[in-house]
Amino acid sequence: MAPPAGNSSIHRSSSRPQLDVSKAEIQGNLEEKDPTILLPNQSDDLSHLALDIGGSLIKLVYFSRHEDQSSDDKRKRSVKDRLGISNGNRRSYPILGGRLHFVKFETRKINECLDFISSKQLHCGGLESHYTGADRNAIIKATGGGAYKYADLFKERLGVSLDKEDEMDCLVAGANFLLKAIRHEAFTHMEGQKEFVQIDPNDLFPYLLVNIGSGVSMIKVDEEGKFERVSGTNVGGGTYWGLGRLLTKCKSFDELLELSQKGDNSNIDMLVGDIYGGLDYSKIGLSASTIASSFGKTISEKKELSDYRPEDISLSLLRMISYNIGQIAYLNALRFGLKRIFFGGFFIRGHAYTMDTISFAVHFWSKGEAQAMFLRHEGFLGALGAFMSYEKHGLDDLMVHHLVERFPMGAPYTGGKIHGPPLGDLNEKISWMEKFLQKGTEITAPVPMTPASGTTGLGGFEVPLSKGSTLRPDASALNVGVLHLVPTLEVFPLLADIKTYEPNTIDLADPSELEYWLKVLSDHLPDLVDKAVASEGGTDDAKKRGDAFAHAFSAHLARLMEEPTAYGKLGLANLLEMREECLREFHFGDAYKSIKQRENEASLAVLPDLLMELDGMDEETRLLTLIEGVLAANIFDWGSRACVELYHKGTIIEIYRMSRNKMQRPWRVDDFDGFKERILGDKKQPPHRRALLFVDNSGADVVLGMLPLARELLLRGTEVVLVANSLPALNDVTAMELPDIVAEAAKHCDILRRAAEAGGLLVDAMINASDSSKENSSSVPLMVVENGCGSPCIDLRQVSSELAAAAKDADLVILEGMGRALHTNLNAQFKCDALKLAMVKNQRLAEKLVKGNIYDCICKYEPAS
Numbered sequence: 039m040a041p042p043a044g045n046s047s048i049h050r051s052s053s054r055p056q057l058d059v060s061k062a063e064i065q066g067n068l069e070e071k072d073p074t075i076l077l078p079n080q081s082d083d084l085s086h087l088a089l090d091i092g093g094s095l096i097k098l099v100y101f102s103r104h105e106d107q108s109s110d111d112k113r114k115r116s117v118k119d120r121l122g123i124s125n126g127n128r129r130s131y132p133i134l135g136g137r138l139h140f141v142k143f144e145t146r147k148i149n150e151c152l153d154f155i156s157s158k159q160l161h162c163g164g165l166e167s168h169y170t171g172a173d174r175n176a177i178i179k180a181t182g183g184g185a186y187k188y189a190d191l192f193k194e195r196l197g198v199s200l201d202k203e204d205e206m207d208c209l210v211a212g213a214n215f216l217l218k219a220i221r222h223e224a225f226t227h228m229e230g231q232k233e234f235v236q237i238d239p240n241d242l243f244p245y246l247l248v249n250i251g252s253g254v255s256m257i258k259v260d261e262e263g264k265f266e267r268v269s270g271t272n273v274g275g276g277t278y279w280g281l282g283r284l285l286t287k288c289k290s291f292d293e294l295l296e297l298s299q300k301g302d303n304s305n306i307d308m309l310v311g312d313i314y315g316g317l318d319y320s321k322i323g324l325s326a327s328t329i330a331s332s333f334g335k336t337i338s339e340k341k342e343l344s345d346y347r348p349e350d351i352s353l354s355l356l357r358m359i360s361y362n363i364g365q366i367a368y369l370n371a372l373r374f375g376l377k378r379i380f381f382g383g384f385f386i387r388g389h390a391y392t393m394d395t396i397s398f399a400v401h402f403w404s405k406g407e408a409q410a411m412f413l414r415h416e417g418f419l420g421a422l423g424a425f426m427s428y429e430k431h432g433l434d435d436l437m438v439h440h441l442v443e444r445f446p447m448g449a450p451y452t453g454g455k456i457h458g459p460p461l462g463d464l465n466e467k468i469s470w471m472e473k474f475l476q477k478g479t480e481i482t483a484p485v486p487m488t489p490a491s492g493t494t495g496l497g498g499f500e501v502p503l504s505k506g507s508t509l510r511p512d513a514s515a516l517n518v519g520v521l522h523l524v525p526t527l528e529v530f531p532l533l534a535d536i537k538t539y540e541p542n543t544i545d546l547a548d549p550s551e552l553e554y555w556l557k558v559l560s561d562h563l564p565d566l567v568d569k570a571v572a573s574e575g576g577t578d579d580a581k582k583r584g585d586a587f588a589h590a591f592s593a594h595l596a597r598l599m600e601e602p603t604a605y606g607k608l609g610l611a612n613l614l615e616m617r618e619e620c621l622r623e624f625h626f627g628d629a630y631k632s633i634k635q636r637e638n639e640a641s642l643a644v645l646p647d648l649l650m651e652l653d654g655m656d657e658e659t660r661l662l663t664l665i666e667g668v669l670a671a672n673i674f675d676w677g678s679r680a681c682v683e684l685y686h687k688g689t690i691i692e693i694y695r696m697s698r699n700k701m702q703r704p705w706r707v708d709d710f711d712g713f714k715e716r717i718l719g720d721k722k723q724p725p726h727r728r729a730l731l732f733v734d735n736s737g738a739d740v741v742l743g744m745l746p747l748a749r750e751l752l753l754r755g756t757e758v759v760l761v762a763n764s765l766p767a768l769n770d771v772t773a774m775e776l777p778d779i780v781a782e783a784a785k786h787c788d789i790l791r792r793a794a795e796a797g798g799l800l801v802d803a804m805i806n807a808s809d810s811s812k813e814n815s816s817s818v819p820l821m822v823v824e825n826g827c828g829s830p831c832i833d834l835r836q837v838s839s840e841l842a843a844a845a846k847d848a849d850l851v852i853l854e855g856m857g858r859a860l861h862t863n864l865n866a867q868f869k870c871d872a873l874k875l876a877m878v879k880n881q882r883l884a885e886k887l888v889k890g891n892i893y894d895c896i897c898k899y900e901p902a903s
């Protein structure tokens with residue numbers, strides 16, 4: 039059916055509808071002029087675009103619906119039935135599987151912005167909308183002065199009306215959303231050091247929001263929707279830019295800021311030492327270099343404006359205004375007893391020195407009691423708030439675990455600077471990458487790292503360390519990624535304490551660690567590209583994509599090397615995931631597909647012998663052999679350079695045997711006896727009810743390591759849930775692949791067969807179906823669930839709803855592999871028994887974590903506390 043004509047009386051709310059016209063019906067009298075049309079499949083109205091049109095920048099926040107690529111396969115359906123998971127309430131989550139994009143344009147280039155909106159059809163619900171007709175009645179939410187100034191232009195160019203939202207309402211709504219929904223949205227910035235702060239969403243209010251635009255507003259935010267502008271000052275960003283322009287002849291705000299980097303304010307400001315003959319005024323705690331009077335020195339000398347360096351003027355101005363704002367903000371926080379002060383607005387724009395100066399003022403006047411905080415998305419508060427003002431989009435229902443921030447390929451180049459349209463399809467990405475390469479490396483020109491030392495030793499309002507040539511003005515200009523909204527993600531319910539849980543084991547805030555791991559990833563790149571290109575048949579197209587991927591990922595690494603906090607708080611898990619995401623961006627679905635297949639086949643061929651060997655053992659030897667088997671088979675890891683070198687030296691089975699033979703206890707971490715005691719020891723303790731086995735690699739790892747262990751648990755009456763990746767990552771097995779592997783294994787093993795049937799895994803397996811029903815009741819089930827991620831590591835704060843449901847009845851968690859049990863979760867505490875098994879396949883990590891050597895093994899057992 040064709041979309042209804044533009045003039046029909048279909049209900050339109052002020053938000054942009056995404057019309058699903060399937061099964062549409064005209065209700066009532068067909069002859070009627072404007073009959074009511076029923077759209078039974080139409081979900082709640084969806085908003086797609088909101089704008090904040092400021093004097094210098096236009097900020098856009100827009101939503102794109104994510105094509106739901108997850109297939110509802112048999113495994114998923116049977117897991118849903120068994121674990122009682124519903125399909126989710128689509129109505130309560132209109133924004134299901136979508137993304138929020140943040141884009142900036144310069145206001146003077148408003149036509150670029152209009153072209154962008156038009157090319158993506160954002161004003162009529164996006165390109166993916168079912169609705170294609172031009173809609174002259176469309177309304178877009180907008181805030182900022184430009185919403186008034188440019189209303190006619192939007193009407194003329196796009197045929198849309200701007201629905202103006204109050205700027206302050208938007209700012210507060212945007213800040214509330216970000217602070218509640220984005221982990222580490224806030225950060226402090228002192229002496230050039232940025233530190234991300236985790237705000238407890240349940241303990242956010244009250245706070246002071248200081249918005250520094252042309253003027254400054256200070257807003258006390260008490261709760262959602264309740265706030266009051268308690269103070270402000272007319273000395274703000276406009277003052278800096280206005281006075282600065284007059285005094286220095288700078289052509290832009292950024293130029294003025296940049297000048298300040300090279301300035302020395304003591305040539306302009308009157309310092310305490312100038313008054314006290316070079317001495318401190320120590321009685322009241324003022325050092326000689328404290329500013330006594332901003333611009334005070336210029337009164338006493340017979341100098342003209344031209345006698346002063348513009349750099350010095352800019353710095354004095356910047357410090358005068360920043361200190362003043364910091365001071366007034368602190369006094370207001372004090373006045374209302376507010377613990378937190380967040381600064382945002384056009385004046386800050388991620389400028390390191392500005393942030394340091396404000397922080398310094400707050401710190402100074404509060405005697406260290408209060409801290410200034412800044413927001414990663416501060417430039418987008420208004421636009422986000424305008425977006426939130428659409429009704430019924432469901433955005434405010436989202437919580438921190440529903441959001442995943444990803445950094446697409448453009449991120450390293452655009453930095454925090456103003457940029458245009460994000461890149462769309464694959465060809466666009468490749469050609470952009472090629473163009474960039476022709477231009478050389480100018481866009482990624484490295485930012486010098488800020489040396490930690492270099493204190494001036496000056497007291498009072500002194501020079502923050504990030505001033506000067508050590509830091510480029512936008513070094514802190516944070517990238518904001520694309521926010522993926524995934525309302526199906528949940529916190530893993532077996533975590534002992536979500537508040538103290540930190541997935542990453544290694545702290546990449548340590549520069550030497552960061553440098554090392556960035557190099558590891560960079561060194562691995564050529565091999566990865568080879569595999570990726572080969573996985574797509576080695577075609578010219580695949581090669582082109584491979585090149586583009588390599589450059590895009592290298593650029594991310596280079597960006598992070600120069601500015602480790604550019605993408606927010608960085609952990610090794612994020613880096614490893616970014617690599618996989620980058621591959622997917624260039625349409626490499628599964629770079630290790632054929633390797634995985636080959637290894638699965640080879641391992642399945644020797645499985646029957648292994649099972650027979652195990653069945654001949656007494657239970658104690660068998661349990662030990664099984665754990666040894668898991669550790670030994672974890673050597674099949676295509677992400678480890680050392681292991682990949684090993685694979686050239688023998689067949690899969692030879693390497694597996696060699697690895698098994700080397701398994702000598704005690705392992706570097708060896709809690710086997712504790713685990714054995716729980717499994718075989720006290721017979722009064724019943725077997726575990728349900729075990730979650732987080733599996734790792736394909737091939738021997740899962741087939742000869744984890745499946746035999748699963749079989750043992752099943753034999754002992756424990757239900758087993760194999761937890762595997764939702765998306766491919768290196769040679770990790772996925773939840774999609776696992777049922778076929780289990781089905782193959784089940785051909786050689788009755789225990790696995792019955793359990794897999796009971797778990798609904800072998801619906802179509804070629805096994806005698808007639809006797810499966812009666813046998814079902816005699817076996818505990820074996821199931822497969824997806825973990826919700828596509829990375830070699832796992833962040834248990836954000837897992838699939840399947841896994842969360844499966845965890846409810848589980849009393850044993852087994853995490854396997856370096857990514858899941860070492861890089862992440864080594865220190866994780868669980869509410870139930872936990873076993874962490876991995877071979878350390880990296881020398882440095884072995885030394886760092888366990889003071890050991892490469893190929894050492896970890897068997898860490900922690901009973902429920």
Ligand SMILES: CC(C)(COP(=O)(O)O)[C@@H](O)C(=O)NCCC(=O)O
Binds near residue numbers: 672675735857858879
């Ligand atoms: C990517 C990995 C975490 C995967 O390990 P796994 O979880 O498969 O045991 C690991 O291979 C790794 O840390 N590799 C990089 C270090 C290196 O090449 O030595």
Ligand SMILES: [Mn+2]
Binds near residue numbers: 675855
């Ligand atoms: Mn792996």
